[in-house]
Amino acid sequence: MMPKTEQELAELVAGGSGPFRIAGGGTRTIGLAEGEALSTRGLSGVKLYEPGSLTLVVGAGTLLSEVEELLAREGQRLAFEAPSLGGLLGVEGYSTIGGVVAANASGPRRMVAGAARDFSLGVRFVDGRGEVVKNGGRVMKNVTGYDLVKLMSGSHGTLGVLSEVSLKTQPMPETQVSLVYEGLSADRAVAMMSASLGSPFEVSGASHLPEAGGAAARTVLRLEGFEKSVAYRSGSLQALLAPFGEAAVLEITDSEALWLGIRDVQRFTAAEGDVWRISTQPSTAADIVAAINPLDAFYDWGGGLIWALTSSGTDIRAHIKNGHATLVRAAEADKRRLGVFPPENAVVAKLSEGLRRQFDPDAKFNRGMMG
Amino acid sequence: MDMPSPNVALIAKKDRIVSRLRAVLPDDAVISDIAETRAYECDALTAYRCPPLVAVLPANTAEVSAVLKICHEEGVPVVPRGAGTSLAGGALPTADCVILGVARMNDVIEVNYPDRFIKVQTGRTNLSVTGAVEQDGFFYAPDPSSQLACAIAGNIAMNSGGAHCLKYGVTTNNLLGVTMVLMDGTVVEVGGAHMDSGGLDLLGVICGSEGQLGVVTEATLRILPKPEGALPVLIGYDSNEVAGQCVSDIIKAGILPVAIEFMDRPCIEATEAFAKAGYPMCEALLIIEVEGSEGEIRDQLDRIMAIAKTHNPVELREAKDADQAYRIWLGRKSAFGAMGQINDYMCLDGTIPVSELPYVLRRIGEMSKEYGLGVGNVFHAGDGNMHPLILYNANKPGDLEKCEAFGADILKLCVEVGGCLTGEHGVGIEKRDLMTVQYAPVDLDRQMAVKDVFDPQWLLNPAKVFPLASSEARRAGGSAPSASGIHPRDI
Ligand SMILES: Cc1cc2nc3c(=O)[nH]c(=O)nc-3n(C[C@H](O)[C@H](O)[C@H](O)COP(=O)(O)OP(=O)(O)OC[C@H]3O[C@@H](n4cnc5c(N)ncnc54)[C@H](O)[C@@H]3O)c2cc1C
Numbered sequence: 001m002m003p004k005t006e007q008e009l010a011e012l013v014a015g016g017s018g019p020f021r022i023a024g025g026g027t028r029t030i031g032l033a034e035g036e037a038l039s040t041r042g043l044s045g046v047k048l049y050e051p052g053s054l055t056l057v058v059g060a061g062t063l064l065s066e067v068e069e070l071l072a073r074e075g076q077r078l079a080f081e082a083p084s085l086g087g088l089l090g091v092e093g094y095s096t097i098g099g100v101v102a103a104n105a106s107g108p109r110r111m112v113a114g115a116a117r118d119f120s121l122g123v124r125f126v127d128g129r130g131e132v133v134k135n136g137g138r139v140m141k142n143v144t145g146y147d148l149v150k151l152m153s154g155s156h157g158t159l160g161v162l163s164e165v166s167l168k169t170q171p172m173p174e175t176q177v178s179l180v181y182e183g184l185s186a187d188r189a190v191a192m193m194s195a196s197l198g199s200p201f202e203v204s205g206a207s208h209l210p211e212a213g214g215a216a217a218r219t220v221l222r223l224e225g226f227e228k229s230v231a232y233r234s235g236s237l238q239a240l241l242a243p244f245g246e247a248a249v250l251e252i253t254d255s256e257a258l259w260l261g262i263r264d265v266q267r268f269t270a271a272e273g274d275v276w277r278i279s280t281q282p283s284t285a286a287d288i289v290a291a292i293n294p295l296d297a298f299y300d301w302g303g304g305l306i307w308a309l310t311s312s313g314t315d316i317r318a319h320i321k322n323g324h325a326t327l328v329r330a331a332e333a334d335k336r337r338l339g340v341f342p343p344e345n346a347v348v349a350k351l352s353e354g355l356r357r358q359f360d361p362d363a364k365f366n367r368g369m370m371g
Numbered sequence: 372m373d374m375p376s377p378n379v380a381l382i383a384k385k386d387r388i389v390s391r392l393r394a395v396l397p398d399d400a401v402i403s404d405i406a407e408t409r410a411y412e413c414d415a416l417t418a419y420r421c422p423p424l425v426a427v428l429p430a431n432t433a434e435v436s437a438v439l440k441i442c443h444e445e446g447v448p449v450v451p452r453g454a455g456t457s458l459a460g461g462a463l464p465t466a467d468c469v470i471l472g473v474a475r476m477n478d479v480i481e482v483n484y485p486d487r488f489i490k491v492q493t494g495r496t497n498l499s500v501t502g503a504v505e506q507d508g509f510f511y512a513p514d515p516s517s518q519l520a521c522a523i524a525g526n527i528a529m530n531s532g533g534a535h536c537l538k539y540g541v542t543t544n545n546l547l548g549v550t551m552v553l554m555d556g557t558v559v560e561v562g563g564a565h566m567d568s569g570g571l572d573l574l575g576v577i578c579g580s581e582g583q584l585g586v587v588t589e590a591t592l593r594i595l596p597k598p599e600g601a602l603p604v605l606i607g608y609d610s611n612e613v614a615g616q617c618v619s620d621i622i623k624a625g626i627l628p629v630a631i632e633f634m635d636r637p638c639i640e641a642t643e644a645f646a647k648a649g650y651p652m653c654e655a656l657l658i659i660e661v662e663g664s665e666g667e668i669r670d671q672l673d674r675i676m677a678i679a680k681t682h683n684p685v686e687l688r689e690a691k692d693a694d695q696a697y698r699i700w701l702g703r704k705s706a707f708g709a710m711g712q713i714n715d716y717m718c719l720d721g722t723i724p725v726s727e728l729p730y731v732l733r734r735i736g737e738m739s740k741e742y743g744l745g746v747g748n749v750f751h752a753g754d755g756n757m758h759p760l761i762l763y764n765a766n767k768p769g770d771l772e773k774c775e776a777f778g779a780d781i782l783k784l785c786v787e788v789g790g791c792l793t794g795e796h797g798v799g800i801e802k803r804d805l806m807t808v809q810y811a812p813v814d815l816d817r818q819m820a821v822k823d824v825f826d827p828q829w830l831l832n833p834a835k836v837f838p839l840a841s842s843e844a845r846r847a848g849g850s851a852p853s854a855s856g857i858h859p860r861d862i
Contacts, residue, residue: 050724050725050726051622051623052618052619052620052622052623052725052726053619053622053724053725053726053755054622055724074623075623075625104567104572106567110566110567111566114540114544115566115567117567117572117575118540118543118544127817131813132813133813133814133817134810134811134814135814135817135818137789137790137791137809138724138789139722139723139724139754139755139756139789139790139791139794140722140754140755140756141532141536141541141722141751141754141755141756141794141795142722142791142793142794143529143530143579143793143794143795143796143797143798144791144792144793144798144802144806144809144810145798145806145809145810145814145815145818145836145837146576146579146580146818146821146822146836147530147543147575147576147578147579147580148576148817148818148821149575150543150572150574150575150576150578151571151572151573151575151576151821153572153575154567154568154570154571154572154575155571155572158571159571170627171622171623171624171625171626171627172625173625174625190485191485194484194485194486194487197487197596198484198485198487198508198509198596199596200508200596200597200598200599200663226625226667226670226671228666228667228670229663229666229667229670232664232666232667236664279565279566279567279569280565281483281486281563281564281565282485282486283483283485283486301566304486304565304566305566322563322564322565323563323565324565324568324569325569326569341569341570342569342570344569344570345559345560347553347557347558347559348559348560348561348570348573349570351559351573351824351825352570352571352573354823354824355571355821355824356571358817358820358821358823358824359817359820370570370571
């Protein structure tokens, strides 16, 4: 099913009993949704783009790549750096912007700039009763009523089908460089990343890539902005971090390629095993990895995000005290047994279930996906 | 402004409620004397007042939980209160309610620099959060102008913004986790010191829910390293259109100032008369601040001034040092006080798409003549958050009503051009009855459905945010039961 308008979508949901498996580009389907495929691809198109107000309004089925091209023509981008996980998950297809928002899909810059949820200004969606609901709007500051935009972002289509999203865009910086430090242990690397993120030099990426296949461990810091400013901050940061060694500097092309690889978890694309995404406190990250003892792992967000590759079917969640782990890639049976989404404390679980019943009383959407 | 009539049955059992509260709180934490409860009769929307039945000042999460449990059992509405600086009447009591003030809960629980967060009790004031970390080079970014007084509790409830949110975002973008007590006394932890939720983003909907979902007792907040320095530039134009164009061009050029403030002529005149900041007399004045090292500031200011010059400014004043910076900010910071010298004023905070600025200002000018009330505009121009200040005379019969009608017309205009009723102050009672201008009944119903889940009896701050007519059934009988009996997820 591929409704071409919001109204068609609403009628379809109102008239059908479901369950519907909501698909944008189908590149972020990490959970185990049941039912008939309901594609949002027909709900595409740019409704409004005002570069001078940093505002974009698009149909939810619009391809992420189209959005990115449109913004690039005006020297802008989406700051939260949505990853493309198709390669990692071994699925074909192209992400839609609605899928990005529904999954709150955010990359390396999330740590300082914010996630997709932070750049989502408004949504329109069809709820489980087949009614069209709007929340938020197209302006950057808006506290009019409850913020259902945040609730929809990260709900993985379990509360409603997004039909339209408004996003805040960001100017593309003039340039970027990366500082690369070699041979640090995970502990030292996190300490160094924390030092850099605690400095005024506006690091926009901080990742540690442990040694693998004979290649030395690399800890990388990204700086973005105007040419002069980047040069200044690069120098100041290197001086500050001198106790951690000497940095090699990657210029724009190599730096961009490196961060694309980190964003899309390319390190694990060809490797066998389950893939976990762990959000935690940076200073506990190295201990968590040691406790999990994975096949491989690397760190993003200055240590706040761990990507771990484990042998199939291993449950790692007992090792995570501060934060949560999502099982992003695994065999279906293992996903079923371990759960894709992290367990929640009893009260949060009850409230979340209550919200799902309010928005989707007959459990039409993505049944079996989250709760 | 209507409030629901108080429940006389609750007022009749005041003694019983007070004695139950006294059983779980220290003596001085339960305020029931009518003279003393007056201290809680209003927030900063002082036109509306009503002393509560009782006020309580618990000292920690356990005491908050005990209080709410009792109120839940007794069916008493509870209005949470931080510092009472809400401009929207968010903390306005009803005569049958318990005011639950978190002012005594102001401890710092944890400071963690490597992971860049601070955990505090929510009665702590906004400024003293920064105060706890600034000696080590950090700060808490959202900075409402009321930051000396307002509490983190109110900031979270209102999703407050500040002068620097163009760069750093508002409260919701800087909040990592909360401890919250539900109306029945259940304590829940949402989020933590890590980023993003693994499930539904409850934190995202708690922030900005105006004290209607739970009482937030502790908060984990992101802290950031202080920039090396900051300096403003002042630019004057002889038309609002041109000033608006200049803002748009600066943003398009890829410069991200920390603040872009805008003042119109009536506001400049009032400010000059009051603070004598030496502002030029012109139609529109921009104050733009940038951050970084000396060299970075220089570079950004050069870019901004180059853009500003292409629009023929009548004044271009660059701060070379802290003293000049102080003088540029002086007028802006005194603007509210200056307007207050002229008369009583009502401060609105509708937000508009930046591109609509010239049109909206022109319309406000026309309406000002029609209503015969003066208005000055101060404006966070980078993000479109307006602050029209309507002047009126509180002692003149009918003036407040006229001012409110004018205010409502301005807010309707904001919605009409694609904006919203409130950018940072919240709905409270002030904009409650205008919600239908921005939202269809179904949009409001789904928001209220969220409250149904957190507070099924609608006891927490019930008469706020939603038009009374829309929320009436829920307030009277608790939330509507879900449409279908058995839920398919149960099968
Ligand atoms: C001079 C002045 C300037 C201002 N400038 C700004 C500005 O620049 N930006 C801005 O955004 N706002 C501004 N405000 C508005 C106001 O300061 C903010 O809304 C502030 O966040 C309110 O905080 P408070 O602690 O005073 O909350 P209160 O006024 O006590 O309460 C506000 C709301 O929060 C709820 N609440 C309080 N405590 C809790 C709790 N523990 N749990 C759940 N809910 C709770 C209340 O029920 C109420 O709905 C200004 C106000 C004044 C008077």
